[in-house]
Amino acid sequence: MASSMFDTVLVANRGEIAVRIIRTLRGLGVTSVAVHTASDAGARHVRDADLALEIPGYLDGEAIVAAARASGAQAVHPGYGFLAENAAFARRCAEAGLAFVGPPPDAIDAMGDKIRAKATVSAAGVPVVPGGAEPGDSLEEWTDFPALIKPSAGGGGKGMVLVRAASELPAALESARRTARAAFGDGTLLIERYVADPRHIEIQVLADAHGNTVHLGERECSLQRRHQKIVEEAPSPFVTEETRAAMGAAAVEAARAVGYTGAGTVEFIVDGTTGAYHFMEMNTRLQVEHPVTELVTGLDLVELQLRVAAGEPLPFAQDDVRLRGHAVEARVYAEDPARGFLPTGGRILALHEPASGSGVRVDSGVAEGGVVGSEFDPMLAKVIAWAPSREEALRRLDRALAETVLLGVTTNVPFLRGLLVHPAVRAGHLDTGLVERILPDVVPAVETPGDVLAAAALAFHALPQGADPWEVTDGWRVGEPAWTTWRLETRDGVHAVQLRGLPHRGAEVRVLGDAAASGVSASDPALTGEPVVPPVPARIRQDGSRLAVTLAGRTTHYVQARHGDTLWLGRDGAAWAVTRHLIGDPGDRPGAAGAGDGVVRSPMPGTVLVVKAQAGEQVDEGQPLVIVEAMKMEHTVTAPVGGVIAELPVQAGQPVDMDAVLAVVTPAAANPGAGPAVDPAVTGEEG
Template sequence: MLFDRVLIANRGEIAVRIARTLRRLGVTAVAVHTPSDADARHVREADLALEVPSYLDADAIAGAALASGAQAVHPGYGFLAENAAFARACAAAGTAFVGPPAEAIDAMGDKIRAKATVSAAGVPVVPGGAEPGDVLEEWRDFPALIKPSAGGGGKGMVLVRSAAELPDALASARRTALAAFGDATLLIERYVESPRHIEIQVLADALGGAVHLGERECSLQRRHQKVIEEAPSPFVTPELRSRMGAAAVEAARAVGYVGAGTVEFIVDGATGAYHFMEMNTRLQVEHPVTELVTGLDLVELQLRVAAGEPLPFGQGDVRLSGHAVEARVYAEDPARGFLPTGGRVLLLREPGVPGPTAQPDSRPAGSGPLVRTDSGLTEGGVVGSEFDPMLSKVVAWAPDRKAALRALDRALAGTAVLGVVTNVPFLRALAVHPAVRAGELDTGLIERALPELVTDAGVPADVLAAAGLVFHALPQGDDPWEVTDGWRVGERAWTTWRLASRDGVHDVRVRGLPAESAEVLLEERPVPARLRAEDPEVDVTLGGRTVRYLCARDGDTLWLGRDGHGWAFTRHLIGDPGDRPGAAASGDGVVRSPMPGTVLVVKAQPGDRVTVGQPLVIVEAMKMEHAVTAPCAGVVTDLPVQPGRPVDMDAVLAVVTPEEE
């Protein structure tokens, strides 16, 4: 019998997505939240909500489940999803854990033990070594990949290409592993050059039934973090799918697995040889693409298995239909090395329909591609640095891969998160890249193609003109002498708007009234211009061509958005671009934080002599470390930060006085 009430031990888009399946099944959804998350979207979409000190407080969450009368706890992914102690705490409280048995989590959550377990079951594994012992320090088979034994999501993974890099790489990986997973144990493996990352979705019930639901191609990664995933893989043949699927089911059976899980493989794109990498004992971020090609709701199946029901189908009943592609929308800046960003969501536009109601078999006959967005965002919500930077997932399904990629690109063009810098333009460039269209994928593709995917061309001239027109049209006060129409005897005068953006300070010259008749100086020539505003959109006409922008204001800052891009502008009144946060010249010695986060390590002291590129401070945000280095050779004359203290983006971390001064 299915549960009446389920507690969701998570937040963000996955908590929202689980709540929607619960609502469809008529099951009461109970949310948990920290004090800062009291008004979050996952709380609004639940039937009941309880406050907890932290999403990692297993005792508090198990207690909340008991207090709410929940019969089961769904952990989502991340946080406590792969925590065997939490699974045991739920069982001790008499609450079902919607996931595998604690013993399976222990076996597969430890990568070292997992490799030994599946190897004994006949599944091929990548050669490697592990702690305890000094095998890591003595490793000489390069290139090699260091991984946290208790890790997941690519956090803490470090690629090492020589023995000289090994000590610093081990130290960094241990810090990240301890901070992210509470366990600093590491393993090291031979790095497979240009591999494909292909995973198999498995399902198993408590009665001995086990099936796989085909594969997902997850080779498009940056920093070992998946970016775009798809199902089925353009590389996998039916015969290879059958073999890999059987190996995945054997791996699950080897640990007595129950529920939904994913077995991940490294695959040689030249030979098709595959090796077990790890098993994720939970739902995956990319599960929607499997749902869209199978027509199944994986959360519902998880709930039914946790309630003791058998799987309602066998392996021969699984059918894959069409093609699905998912893009992860992150609060990050590709132009600044994919560093995390943040801010308040001033305006939100998300395409398609919310999951999991979007299923191919529910489409009207003859309809086109289907788009689904799984999101935890709300307008007015704040994106901070304490959680993972993933904001939402945009997923497209179509009868074939080419149409699915086109639909994804169109859906991303219709996505807007004004107030926060996101990776949407990067995702659009990736989705239309020739190698991606051809299905010629491997885990190094993004790194090789980065110059094509991330361009630093600055703010387009027509966008600057649009920003100038919007500022020009804003009320300047009640005094009629403050009207910026440029009226004077004879010819109208030009008004110069000095606008600061992340790319610098720009002068935009406008004259006339934008709502009636105006001109903008573009490339030293006047261009007829007009602006028509209908909140939150503005239509900007330049030289007879009209473009629609989304528009949002936050105090003195104006955001404009179109086609998935977002630009922020502030009136610049100082006159010196070097005085604007983040725009200092590289040689002026002022070292600013490239992202909001927490100071992890201070590697210098006032009075120290430093060289160009020498690490000064390590800042952590969203479980990711970034070393901030000296911009010039000189002496550290100011260091106003301490380990453990939060810092804002562009906050001053240090001042290095150049040698010549």
């Protein structure tokens, strides 16, 4: 049969999604068209595409259709974001004579509404989780706890809230409904019985317009935080051949029940004790975690999507599908595990990703010099490893993450490495609550290692030397060389490091730590003659972004980047920002104020979503004041002390930077004339 592949395809997405689709289009010899906003003109997906057009926004369907027609594209690939599951957008593409690389609009409608989807697949004989839904049911009267609230129109875990008791239900419904309206434009909710020891296992399905529907096995997606997937793998270490066949057949029936075509994922919640499985939802698009399926099947799912959209039949049958080896994927996010996984941001000063090949694959949407903002999802890249066995795949993925260094933006890479080596993960004993239970074991410490402080001081000290011998900063003086003291600020405080000599020729260095940072002269070994920390010989070699530091005969290699007075150092997947601190008083740095002073700062860059108090109001310690939203995630900021709100300089809709002042609460002890604390339940304010 002659190929009917498109000549030109517009990719209606950005970041790693668009980059990955463009890669397949290039391999097929198809012209790729990217779209971008004005602020995203220099993004990697724009540079990778054959043609790029500016649009007002990535969810502006009319602008995207106009761009597709202007570029001469015959098809639009919506990526795997919101437009991929937007039936109205799919219909608009058809009206404009463009092929939509996805399922029919009616299938999107049927599966996009979780309530309708459950009814549809239940009628087809697929088991579902017991629950209730609006508008027919009053969710406030639900009594079967623990329970899970979900936006009916949602996906990707956004807006899902676990409720353990009836007392938590009203606040949970409010938060879920608000998130559902903001993210999906529909506040309708459903509630389901929470399955004990749940495993999240999904089945990849493919269907063409000629009546052929197959499944490509399962993916284990149980490693999650806040219902957001972190690590996925294929096949699942839990699923047997018999269970795979049964779940695969159920997924195929679910797809057929709505006349599905293209690539889709049927998600199941599985009881980790009994093995019983229940339909959760169907994502009518390609999933972020699809690479693990590609690596164990040898198939390119984006290519198959394109061929089905072009009218071609699937080139294989169910009996032809074989799973080979094991694949594991880790999602690299711009987030700070030590601060509750809040989103981060900034300019990417240096980037080193592992080379693809030898069982390693990197799907990345970032580039050196790019800016990570708060308006998009915090996922930056995916690192995937394949090997003949699961154990080897996990080791290979850990090595690949160790080679991943991103400077300028805090990421979760060290956390991912800690997670992958945890005994429960290694053994495959997974459930959707595991990550939350083992967080203390896998979240990396915030303390900056002494060898990193020493390396930073040496790098700062290695300034270009002039011809005048008096300009050489080696500490020379008559008798013994003098020590130079550097005060270095990191996220865990201000540290004192002393050195003498020239780092590139040979020097001595000693790290004095926090205690000496604010008053190092009082205990300066150069003054007292009583060294409190023995010095070690040191030497550095610099070559652009590479820094080799030798301490006491042991050499460590770093990636380095500078931004003003801040030096970023990265190694083994971790990164540290070290700033030259000249004052020496930890209280002088931004954000260093303690909780007792009543200053409330934004924990992340984002947008003020809701202001739940007002200036002059009496508040209790822990009372919600402001809700900040970034990258589709809400964070409630509470009063650090009881007292009166003296300042509230923000309003709903206002963008804020990390550590921006959101409120100032005058502590009750400093306001003795204040009346008794006001009960929010009495005033009607939300507590």
